[in-house]
Amino acid sequence: MMSFFSEVYAVAWSDLRFMRHNILQIMVSSLMLPILYLLAFGYGLKAGDVDLFGDGSVMVPYLTFVIPGIIALTSLSSSFNSTATRMNVQRLYYRSFDEMMMCPLSNTAIIIGKTILGMVRALISVTLMFCIGCALEPDFLTWMNPGLFVLSVALCCFLFGLLGETAALMVRSHSGMSLFTSLVITPMTFLCGTFFSVQALPAAFQWILYVFPLTEASLCIRGSALMGVSDAYAFPFWALGVIVAYIVVLFSIDMYLIKNRKV
Amino acid sequence: MDMQDDCIIDVSGLVKRFGEKSAIDHVDMKVKRGEMYAFLGPNGAGKTTTVRVLSTLTGFDEGTVIIDGHDIVKEPREAKAAIGVIQQHISLDKDLTVWENMMAHAMYQQMPKAERIKKIDQLSEYIGLGDYYNFKVDKLSGGWKKRVAIVCALVHSPKLLFLDEPTVGLDIQARRGLWDLLRKLNNDGMTIFLTTHYIEEAESLCTRVSFIEKGKIIADGTPEDLAHKIGYFTVESFGKDHNTQYAYFQTKAEADEYAKQFDDTMTVTVRRTNLEDAFVEMTGNRIGDNGFMLQKATNPKEAR
Numbered sequence: 055m056m057s058f059f060s061e062v063y064a065v066a067w068s069d070l071r072f073m074r075h076n077i078l079q080i081m082v083s084s085l086m087l088p089i090l091y092l093l094a095f096g097y098g099l100k101a102g103d104v105d106l107f108g109d110g111s112v113m114v115p116y117l118t119f120v121i122p123g124i125i126a127l128t129s130l131s132s133s134f135n136s137t138a139t140r141m142n143v144q145r146l147y148y149r150s151f152d153e154m155m156m157c158p159l160s161n162t163a164i165i166i167g168k169t170i171l172g173m174v175r176a177l178i179s180v181t182l183m184f185c186i187g188c189a190l191e192p193d194f195l196t197w198m199n200p201g202l203f204v205l206s207v208a209l210c211c212f213l214f215g216l217l218g219e220t221a222a223l224m225v226r227s228h229s230g231m232s233l234f235t236s237l238v239i240t241p242m243t244f245l246c247g248t249f250f251s252v253q254a255l256p257a258a259f260q261w262i263l264y265v266f267p268l269t270e271a272s273l274c275i276r277g278s279a280l281m282g283v284s285d286a287y288a289f290p291f292w293a294l295g296v297i298v299a300y301i302v303v304l305f306s307i308d309m310y311l312i313k314n315r316k317v
Numbered sequence: 318m319d320m321q322d323d324c325i326i327d328v329s330g331l332v333k334r335f336g337e338k339s340a341i342d343h344v345d346m347k348v349k350r351g352e353m354y355a356f357l358g359p360n361g362a363g364k365t366t367t368v369r370v371l372s373t374l375t376g377f378d379e380g381t382v383i384i385d386g387h388d389i390v391k392e393p394r395e396a397k398a399a400i401g402v403i404q405q406h407i408s409l410d411k412d413l414t415v416w417e418n419m420m421a422h423a424m425y426q427q428m429p430k431a432e433r434i435k436k437i438d439q440l441s442e443y444i445g446l447g448d449y450y451n452f453k454v455d456k457l458s459g460g461w462k463k464r465v466a467i468v469c470a471l472v473h474s475p476k477l478l479f480l481d482e483p484t485v486g487l488d489i490q491a492r493r494g495l496w497d498l499l500r501k502l503n504n505d506g507m508t509i510f511l512t513t514h515y516i517e518e519a520e521s522l523c524t525r526v527s528f529i530e531k532g533k534i535i536a537d538g539t540p541e542d543l544a545h546k547i548g549y550f551t552v553e554s555f556g557k558d559h560n561t562q563y564a565y566f567q568t569k570a571e572a573d574e575y576a577k578q579f580d581d582t583m584t585v586t587v588r589r590t591n592l593e594d595a596f597v598e599m600t601g602n603r604i605g606d607n608g609f610m611l612q613k614a615t616n617p618k619e620a621r
Contacts, residue, residue, distance in 0.1 A: 149408035
């Protein structure tokens with residue numbers, strides 16, 4: 055077991071050194087987009103209260119509603135972009151990914167190790183975003199369930215890191231990565247319950263959005279952050295289960311790609 | 318030591334296809350421990366694909382590959398632990414420093430911390446990289462990057478070192494320096510498998526050479542044996558038609574006798590047959606400096 059962890063650390067080490075060299079740049083770029091969304095949607099739109107359950111029983115200010123959504127979005131953008139961009143460069147341009155593949159490391163260690171950069175970066179970004187959120191809406195600290203919040207955020211960061219890894223392993227060029235971002239990540243950013251409640255949409259459209267994991271991520275993070283708003287507000291454990299299922303599926307795809315040398 | 322133990326590379330019936338095209342076409346090959354072995358062929362012959370398969374980087378369609386007694390499909394980790402690879406294209410992480418690249422490789426090999434620091438220092442001192450530890454790799458010239466790649470490949474003291482076109486892009490001084498290093502490593506017991514399209518490189522360095530063309534091994538032996546298969550002496554004649562002709566003889570006397578028939582308008586040289594002559598005779602082609610095939614003794618007018 056120790057050997058496995060040391061292999062994961064070996065894989066992650068060079069990525070963490072890369073992060074250390076570029077920490078300021080990484081932090082600024084990680085927070086820029088979420089802060090812009092917060093300003094544009096949280097303040098610019100001046101939207102009214104949001105109906106949490108869709109039945110008018112619990113209304114919360116839009117800013118309170120949107121901050122957990124932006125935290126979910128931060129976990130996606132930071133984790134996905136860090137993992138996908140660096141792996142894409144290492145695999146297609148530097149070819150340094152090949153060097154690692156020729157070393158005696160287990161495939162599982164490679165897959166998990168390559169998500170560490172994304173996870174660490176996303177956890178830092180989410181923490182900063184959470185601090186900004188608490189400064190704007192201090193009641194989060196009384197409403198939230200810390201255990202479920204940390205669990206949800208950690209699983210989301212890992213899931214989106216794996217998604218970035220899958221994209222980086224599958225694409226054949228830099229333009230392929232841009233296409234993936236345009237077709238998958240950008241629609242997720244705007245549609246998956248980050249800025250509005252998915253329940254406000256027609257039923258058929260809701261089901262389409264539930265296919266994208268950011269919807270479940272938003273539900274879990276918002277659920278854990280606003281748990282104390284109402285006694286009737288239950289944490290969506292089913293959504294956490296879907297996130298775990300996505301992790302299993304993406305891990306299996308990555309394992310197949312690496313084991314069969316499709317990379 | 319039986320034959321199986323004696324061979325560090327044992328390949329049989331290896332086939333690698335890209336679509337309909339076979340990049341490696343039923344190759345059988347054995348490389349003994351301690352050999353300096355060269356795969357010699359033009360660009361596109363299948364050299365790089367073979368190295369990528371043997372180093373576990375690329376899968377294959379048919380055959381078996383045993384590296385250091387381990388089947389690379391069934392026991393990839395054990396096989397990988399025995400090899401070091403210097404790829405044709407510099408494959409370092411250009412966002413990291415020289416030291417970080419070397420350390421990352423040592424960590425991939427699961428070396429204990431004290432050992433990896435000691436080994437990196439030793440190799441860097443030998444190769445002259447010590448002053449460059451904190452340089453970002455992308456700030457280095459091609460020759461220095463190659464040195465970093467060498468340290469990375471050697472850090473875990475592999476039993477078998479693969480080098481794919483190791484001297485492409487290096488100046489003469491760097492090339493000679495690398496040749497000396499390879500000779501030293503080989504003298505210390507490391508098996509070396511290199512691919513090259515530089516005939517003089519294979520001839521100067523290697524104890525055994527295989528000619529590869531279109532994914533097939535067409536000849537195999539020591540450089541001397543391969544050269545002597547076509548005759549010990551070569552008569553090279555160059556005339557007004559700007560077309561060099563070659564003739565091969567088993568004895569110097571026969572070669573001299575043949576050379577006498579040419580008149581003063583021809584430039585005639587009698588010399589020992591070399592590996593290039595053997596390659597041209599056996600493949601019907603000559604390798605250009607850029608690695609691409611040139612047709613054998615083509616008459617430009619005929620070519621048009």
